[in-house]
Amino acid sequence: MRDIDQFSAAVFEITIGTRLEFLLQVEQPLFVLLRVDHDREVCTILPVELQRVEVPPYSFWVRQEGAGPPLVLIHGLGGSSDWWRHNFDALAAHYRMYAVELIGFGRNQSFLRLNFPLQFSEIASLLARWIESSIEQPVHLVGHSMGGHVAVHVAAQRPDLVRSLVLVSSTGVPFRMAPAEHIRNLFFPRGLFGFLVVMLRDAFRAGPTSITLAYGQLLRADARPLLRALSMPVLLVWGDHDPLVPLVYAKAMLREIPNARLEVLSHASHIPMWENPEAFNRTLLTFFSNISDEERGAAASIFSWPISGWNGGVAHREAGPRRDLILIHGLGMSSSYFVNFAEAMFHRGWSPIAPDLRGFGESRDGPALGPLDHAKELAVWADAVGIRNAVWVGHSIGCNVVAHLRVERPDLVRKTVCIGPLWSPRSIVRLMADLLIDAFREPLALFPFVVRAYWRAGLARWFMTLRRYAPDLRNSIPADVILISGNRDPLPNREAINGLIEVPGAHACHFSYPHETAEAVTRVV
Numbered sequence: 001m002r003d004i005d006q007f008s009a010a011v012f013e014i015t016i017g018t019r020l021e022f023l024l025q026v027e028q029p030l031f032v033l034l035r036v037d038h039d040r041e042v043c044t045i046l047p048v049e050l051q052r053v054e055v056p057p058y059s060f061w062v063r064q065e066g067a068g069p070p071l072v073l074i075h076g077l078g079g080s081s082d083w084w085r086h087n088f089d090a091l092a093a094h095y096r097m098y099a100v101e102l103i104g105f106g107r108n109q110s111f112l113r114l115n116f117p118l119q120f121s122e123i124a125s126l127l128a129r130w131i132e133s134s135i136e137q138p139v140h141l142v143g144h145s146m147g148g149h150v151a152v153h154v155a156a157q158r159p160d161l162v163r164s165l166v167l168v169s170s171t172g173v174p175f176r177m178a179p180a181e182h183i184r185n186l187f188f189p190r191g192l193f194g195f196l197v198v199m200l201r202d203a204f205r206a207g208p209t210s211i212t213l214a215y216g217q218l219l220r221a222d223a224r225p226l227l228r229a230l231s232m233p234v235l236l237v238w239g240d241h242d243p244l245v246p247l248v249y250a251k252a253m254l255r256e257i258p259n260a261r262l263e264v265l266s267h268a269s270h271i272p273m274w275e276n277p278e279a280f281n282r283t284l285l286t287f288f289s290n291i292s293d294e295e296r297g298a299a300a301s302i303f304s305w306p307i308s309g310w311n312g313g314v315a316h317r318e319a320g321p322r323r324d325l326i327l328i329h330g331l332g333m334s335s336s337y338f339v340n341f342a343e344a345m346f347h348r349g350w351s352p353i354a355p356d357l358r359g360f361g362e363s364r365d366g367p368a369l370g371p372l373d374h375a376k377e378l379a380v381w382a383d384a385v386g387i388r389n390a391v392w393v394g395h396s397i398g399c400n401v402v403a404h405l406r407v408e409r410p411d412l413v414r415k416t417v418c419i420g421p422l423w424s425p426r427s428i429v430r431l432m433a434d435l436l437i438d439a440f441r442e443p444l445a446l447f448p449f450v451v452r453a454y455w456r457a458g459l460a461r462w463f464m465t466l467r468r469y470a471p472d473l474r475n476s477i478p479a480d481v482i483l484i485s486g487n488r489d490p491l492p493n494r495e496a497i498n499g500l501i502e503v504p505g506a507h508a509c510h511f512s513y514p515h516e517t518a519e520a521v522t523r524v525v
Helices: 002-006 088-092 120-135 146-157 179-187 196-220 224-229 247-256 277-289 335-346 371-385 398-408 428-439 444-457 459-473 514-524
Strands: 019-027 030-037 042-055 058-065 070-074 096-100 139-144 162-168 234-239 260-265 307-311 314-318 325-328 352-355 390-395 413-419 482-486 501-503
Touching (some): 042 120, 058 088, 070 120, 070 146, 088 277, 120 146, 139 146, 146 224, 162 277, 224 247, 234 247, 234 277, 247 260, 260 277, 307 371, 325 335, 335 444, 335 514, 352 371, 371 398, 371 459, 390 398, 398 459, 413 514, 428 459, 444 459, 482 514
Parallel strands (some): 070 096, 070 139, 139 162, 162 234, 325 390, 413 482, 482 501
Antiparallel strands (some): 019 030, 030 042, 042 058, 058 096, 307 314, 314 352
């Protein structure tokens, strides 16, 4: 034991029983697991690959072991990768195992740090980007409790990345149990005293804010629409006396998932992978070994519209894998208000992706830019995310951006569509008056998007950006662009437009009449 002094103990962990485990950092990012078995008087040193993964603007820890087909493990509320420690050896003998530590938990968090958990759909997008960029092939995905809920989002959003799905004592069906009873069962679980030290340590490390925010999501969320969309083989694994997510919830899930079966493990409650690890490991290995590529089924993604990535300071939302339809928002807005139109296009077979222009939305840092500078930034962003020969749709001043991009980088643009174009010789004062008139023609549902976006950008940036766009707005309408407008939109210069396609609605017709606008776009591209 004298040689232990050479290690820098960055992380200290202990297991109840006759075996002690220390996770020691030798040098960044190399860790070793020192396993001391008192009964056998054996000390074993095992290498552990614990990496900090960067998926901008976030980073998180992932423990990696083994070789073979990829297997991703997602822990539950307040947990860490250590919740799988009794499964590492058995699973890593057959698979390349990745035990993820979610943002806000595990080694990503320490008490009272401002590192809060994300929404489930945002976590899913983050994990999908990591799987796509780092693992580069479909994975077996396993989620426990809240981690199962996250895994359902990943599998529903990107079924092409998930070979099979295992939900272990998973949440996702709305709880009928009182919140107080859930909390009591969480912190005073039956039959889990050997697990209590690890759970309390992880809960303290996460802190009350992260746990409260994530728990609030669990109470509100209903994953049943996502469960019905799952196409890959699904295994539900439950303990026979789970007090936190009782077996009745497993049976409710089983009714919702088209291609699922349930395995109930004896002598286990809410943490079956810890309480009965031999049966748990055997169940998973048997399930995985019986899956062939042909059994995966057709990949039918569901629509989701969270922030999905950042590249070079530009944030974007996307749905679907192909990135063949790029949506550029208007003045002061962000990609969020494309949600209705993006969903309508998604269900017509497109894979929309919408960046936030520099200065707005999640890309709000940096100076106010004009249309040409925005176009140049988008060209760099498009190269980074792999866009080529796509359809670019601009709304309002977004029309000016896509028109410049078509000239600057024709290799990126197959078609250019402009919704609510603003090219006109009118003054800025007249433009602002027309915007005010339009405000009374828009649906009330649009205003939360407007208020939130304008509040984040600020009126000063709004005016500065408008001034930089003003000379370009007075230019003539470019040739070879497809022009679409709401029939009650006061902003387009109809006298100068030939071949204007009109749809119902005002300036934000893509928001208020998304299906009609999507149909018009689909017909012309």
